[in-house]
Amino acid sequence: MDPEVVTFTIPIENNKIVFVWNITARLPEGEIYCSMLKVFSQFGPLYSLKLVPNASVAGPGYYAVLKYYSSQSARRAQAACDKKNLFQDTPVKVQICIKQKGFPYKSLELYSQKCQELANYYLGFNGWCKRIIALQNISGLDDNPEMESDPQELGKLRYLCVVEVILPYHGVCSRGVGVAEECLEKQNDPLEYILKSGKVQKYAEQKALSNAFQKILLVVLDSGKVAVEYVSGEEDNVDCLSEEELKGLIQVNDFTWAPMDAGGGEDEEDWAEISFHEDTLIDS
Incomplete structure (x- = not known):
């Protein structure tokens, strides 16, 4: 694996964005968020973690979007967590995004x-x-x-x-x-x-x-x-x-x-x- 350059900017590259779905609603939303943060921060620093309720047609539950500063961190998270139970009784699906609409950022500077x-x-x-x-x-x-x-x-x-x-x-x-x-x-x-x-x-x-x-x-x-x-x-x-x-x-x-x-x-x-x-x- 080649060395990776990490910059002090907002990560917007596709290979740094991880999707997690099949998250059940058996635990309170706050507990799910904290559990996910604990699990996925092991693979590298996270810029953000967003937990979103499923659409009404999909039934109760959540999906999550995580953004890493490093693509290596995203790959490690996907390899270690995909099809694993993690914090619930059923396995979750973890994948890396390859297509994404643009974000309307005025600046890419990191806070x-x-x-x-x-x-x-x-x-x-x-x-x-x-x-x-x-x-x-x-x-x-x-x-x-x-x-x-x-x-x-x-x-x-x-x-x-x-x-x-x-x-x-x-x-x-x-x-x-x-x-x-x-x-x-x-x-x-x-x-x-x-x-x-x-x-x-x-x-x-x-x-x-x-x-x-x-x-x-x-x-x-x-x-x-x-x-x-x-x-x-x-x-x-x-x-x-x-x-x-x-x-x-x-x-x-x-x-x-x-x-x-x-x-x-x-x-x-x-x-x-x-x-x-x-x-x-x-x-x-």
């Missing part, structure tokens, strides 16, 4: 919490660390003094954050930039300002952390060992600058504003877009 979970799995809790290089309030820095300001623009709170992710055992450092904004409903309310400042700073840090992880590739070898590659964008000069240069070079026009999204918008998937038919599965 920061998911990035940390993936890094912890492959690198270990002591295999990486992060530090904040810059966290700056940049509200109003792009306002043109010669133009009349929009009242809504005056009430926007904006923060820029630069985070560095360090992999000490691999000699890799990656910097990411995140910008977040939020509207202030009451400009003269100090309590609202303090509360929203904390939220915007946190979200800017999360965006920067996610951006830093996008440049890191994990090469998973057959032995289970992990090698690391750093890949920078063509126009990415954040990693080339010293900290002093970076702090002095913060320019508003270089970045795109990200609206507040405390829940991580990319985690909300349109599961109805997955084709669930016999011809979408790999025969065992």
